[in-house]
Amino acid sequence: MSIPIIQQIRVGSYILKQKILKKEKYPLVLMLEPLFRCNLACAGCGKIDYPKEILDQRLSVKECIDSVEECGAPIISIPGGEPLIHKEMPIIVSELVKRKKFVYLCTNALLMEKKLEQYKPSPYFTWSVHLDGLKEDHDKAVCQEGVFDRCVSAIQKAKSKGFRCNVNCTVFDNVNESSLIKFLDYVTDVLKVDGITISPGFAYERAPDQKHFIKRSNTKNFFRKIFKSKNFKKWDFSHSGLYLDFLAGNQNYKCTPWGNPTRNIFGWQKPCYLLGEGYVKTFKELMESTEWDKYGTGNYDKCSDCMAHCGYEASAVTDVFESPLKAINVAMNGPKTDGAMAQEIDLSKSRDPDFVFDTHVSEMMKRIHAQKESA
Numbered sequence: 394m395s396i397p398i399i400q401q402i403r404v405g406s407y408i409l410k411q412k413i414l415k416k417e418k419y420p421l422v423l424m425l426e427p428l429f430r431c432n433l434a435c436a437g438c439g440k441i442d443y444p445k446e447i448l449d450q451r452l453s454v455k456e457c458i459d460s461v462e463e464c465g466a467p468i469i470s471i472p473g474g475e476p477l478i479h480k481e482m483p484i485i486v487s488e489l490v491k492r493k494k495f496v497y498l499c500t501n502a503l504l505m506e507k508k509l510e511q512y513k514p515s516p517y518f519t520w521s522v523h524l525d526g527l528k529e530d531h532d533k534a535v536c537q538e539g540v541f542d543r544c545v546s547a548i549q550k551a552k553s554k555g556f557r558c559n560v561n562c563t564v565f566d567n568v569n570e571s572s573l574i575k576f577l578d579y580v581t582d583v584l585k586v587d588g589i590t591i592s593p594g595f596a597y598e599r600a601p602d603q604k605h606f607i608k609r610s611n612t613k614n615f616f617r618k619i620f621k622s623k624n625f626k627k628w629d630f631s632h633s634g635l636y637l638d639f640l641a642g643n644q645n646y647k648c649t650p651w652g653n654p655t656r657n658i659f660g661w662q663k664p665c666y667l668l669g670e671g672y673v674k675t676f677k678e679l680m681e682s683t684e685w686d687k688y689g690t691g692n693y694d695k696c697s698d699c700m701a702h703c704g705y706e707a708s709a710v711t712d713v714f715e716s717p718l719k720a721i722n723v724a725m726n727g728p729k730t731d732g733a734m735a736q737e738i739d740l741s742k743s744r745d746p747d748f749v750f751d752t753h754v755s756e757m758m759k760r761i762h763a764q765k766e767s768a
Contacts, residue, residue, distance in 0.1 A: 396588065396631060397516050397557075400468075400495050407467045408714060418651045418680060420466035421707045424666040426657035427452040427485070431475040433501050435535045437565060437594055440474060443754060446761050448474075450658040457485045460656040461494060463676045468495045470521070470653075472666075477504040483511040490517045497521045499561060501535065505547035514555040521590065522548055524560040526568060526576045534565070548584050559588040559631055566611055570618045577619075577628045588631035592702045593640075595667045609690070609698045609737070613642030617730045625727055632702060634723040636709035640700060642734035644709070648689045648699065652707020654679060659753055664688040666703045668695060670749055691738040694746045 404421070411419045430448040431441050441448070452460075461469055469489055476482050477500050489496045490513075498512075499521045512518065525534040528541040548558050560580050564573070580586045593612045619625075620641055630637060638644050650665035660672035661679040668688065673679050689704075690696050696704075713720040 399516055403493075404467050404495070408710065412714065418649075418685075420464050420654050420676075421652045421710060422468040422470050422703070423461060423464045423466040424653055424655040424703065425452075425457055425460060425469055425471050426473060426655060426666075427457055427471065427476060427479050427482070428658065429474045430478055431473060431501070432478065432503050433475070433535050433537060433540070437534065437563070442750075444758060447658070447754065447757055450757075450761075451479055451481075452656075452658060454481050454484050454488065458488050460676070461489060461492070464654060464656070466494075466654070468497070470497045470499060472499040475501055475504070477508050483508075486512060486518060490515050493517060495519075497559070499523065501540065502544040502547040503540065506543075506550055509547075509551060509554065509556075512556070514557070516557070519557040519559055519587065520548075520551055521559045521561045523563075524576075524580065525563050525565075526572060527579060530568060530572055530576070534563075545584065548586065552585065557587045558584075559590060560584075560586050561590040563592055563594045564612075564615070565594045566608070570615065573619055574622050574624070577622075578624055581624075581628055586629075588629050590631045590702065591640075593698075593700050595699055595701050609700060612640065612698075612700050613734060616640040616728075617642065620728050621730045632706060633709045633713055633720070634728070635712050635720055636702060636706050638723045638728040639705055639709055641728035641730060643729045644712070645735040645738060646705050646708040646712070647691070647738070648696070648704035649707045649711065650685065650688060650704055651680060651683075652710075653703040659757060667699065667701060669753060670747060672753065687744070691740055691743060694743045697740050697743060 408421070428451050429440055429443055431438075434441060471485070476498060479485070482498070486496055486498060495517055497519050500523065502522045505520065505522070522544050524541070524544055525531045531541040531544070532538050548560075551558050562576070577589065580589060616637075620637065635644060639646050648665075653666055654676065655662040655666040659669070660674055661676055662669050663671035663673065663679065663683045664685060665688070673682060687693060688696055690699060
């Protein structure tokens, strides 16, 4: 099972508590991004286009722990950049596990084997290894040969030492159905991973490759073909059944970005992990000052093709509690792969995009230079 029973129980209890308290907006997964620096330069990534001074910045252990406690989400996903570059990452993970947070450490695995001995297996800790397909597809996606083999070796070694290992797969429009099906079979049958996270790539405005981000209509048709596979039921996705049903075009959810808030070196990021449209100092300020209705598919041009799990998994989980019979049906039978799709959200009134990246960068550069001058 991709999600441990203890996690299902604790997260379910947390959501039920929010419902009892009648909270409409609450975090489910904190995206804790302690640095932007990475040891890869993937063409589809918009996370590393910063000056060296910003790439050298890190969240401290205290800043990470304080952010987790301030937010209160039961699940902590630690992406980057490459988090294993952070010298204090073992301490951060250990402290979060002590607090019984479910930690997913997202890595490209280049440093994973070297760092394994610094971590301990736990039902609260999972390695989430970035794999975008089999050898040729993955190495092409990360723009470096040999990375796939190092990922496989790291996963196998971690599994042999008792760690939980997931793979995190991003789908672009140049991936064909048969190769992805072979990949899903491989990580299930050969690597025997504990779960599979899958999501269509988001069109980062700063990504070098702007040609291969998958369009919303193509996403639905693509996943319908994938989910028709006779092997679908053996693939252990780390998603709710309703999120998979959404990918197949059968649900017309609006995103709930507050479900996956982001804390990084700039602060608390508005509105979500994928869009840096502003930053505030506290989680409370993020929740209360963000104009949530300005964002999302149908509201904002940058969000038009987004179907990423960090925006929509929380929407699907909310629907599980509101429509349990529907959720049970999808869980038992899988997503619908034929017939009419749910009505698409109208994009005609989406507001034009804002471009504020340079503003955030210049403001932080001024702070960094001011700190150096006062030191």
